[in-house]
Amino acid sequence: MSLSVFGSSTFCVVTGASQGIGQAVALHLAPKFGSNSVMVLTARNGTNLDETKAQIVTKAPNVEVRCVVGDLGNQETIAKVAAECFDSVTPDTFQHAIIVQCAGSLGDLVYIRDLNNAVDIQKEMLLNVTSAFVLTPKFLNTFQKSDSLRRTVINISSLAAIQPVKSWGLYCTTKAGRDMVFKVVAEEEQDVRVLNWAPGPVRTIMITKCTEDSADADTRQMMRDARDSNMVLTCDQTCEMLMHVIEKDEFKSGDHVDYFDVKK
Structure with missing residues (x-):
């Protein structure tokens, strides 16, 4: 595609922008946009959004x-958030449109045999899949x-989308489903650059939460080993690596790309 990745007038939506990766994505992307650009930040915590x-x-x-401000894990507010993000937009004033979907949660880190609350399960599905x-x-x-x-279109994914982890059944399932949403988008919308970023x-x-609350002892130890060996980023x-991948623009649209797979 000949249109510029960065430097042009851009409309960008970042979900989960009040903290963590979502906040960092917004802070790294914004300086790369050209004049007359707009960035829409959405999350549940309005105070933290204002800080971002x-x-x-x-x-x-x-x-x-x-x-x-709105909760993408609430069936009553998902459509309202979407409308507030996009309804006032004049599309033809922009050269690039980006959505980065960072909002998500781990849910209960328990064995599947112990997942029995349909309301809690549905809430995780709403936030991690339905919102997409x-x-x-x-x-x-x-x-x-x-x-x-x-x-x-960028989805903040996880290794858990493609690799099962004991006591993370709900998280793995919703992340895998979310990846597939965007893989299908890539097939249907051939001009759209779609990235599932792990x-x-x-x-x-x-x-x-993973190191402390995972029900499975092996999983807790795996996460602690990663933390203590300085593997945690x-x-x-x-x-910074995501910006490199976007700008280089060599990924196959719809692919799941992991931080550790990228060669700079």
């Missing part, structure tokens, strides 16, 4: 930043195929 916005305004004063089915079509229908527009083990609240490390 303040940092972006300092790093990328040419980018207009909007915040949309709502936001992605909204993005694709707002920014329709055009020779003057580049479209990019960021590696990253030092976030989630990594602490910072948010900046994985986001």
Whole structure:
């Protein structure tokens, strides 16, 4: 594709932008956009979103930043969040449209035999899978195929999407399902650049939960070994590599690409 990856007028949505990887993605992307760009940040925590916005305004004063507060794990608010992100957009004023779907959760880290609360299971499905089915079509229908527009869809995935982990049955299943959503998008929308990015083990609240709360002792030890051997990455490390992958633009659309598979 001849249209520029970075440096042009860009409309970008980042979910889960209030902390962790989502926040870091927003902070790394914004300075790469051209003039008249807009970044929409969405998450449940409005105070933390405002903090992310303040940092972006300092790093990328040419980018207009909007915040949309809402819970993508709540059936009543998913459509409202999608509407607030996209309904006021004038698509033909942008040369590049990007959505980065970072929002997600681990859910209960228990054996599948102990998963018996349908309400809790459904909440994880809503956040990790259903939100992708709502936001992605909204993005694709707002920014329709055009020779003057580049479209990019990025899913923050996980090794758990392709590798089973004991006591992570719910997380593995929803991550695998989410990857498949975007693989199908890549098949259906041939002009869209689609990336399932597995960021590696990253030092976030989630990594602490994995080392402490996983029901399986082997899994807890595996995560502790990774942490103690300095295999755990910072948010900046994985986001810098993601920027490299996006800019180099050599991945096959729809592929699952892991941090540790990338050769710089």
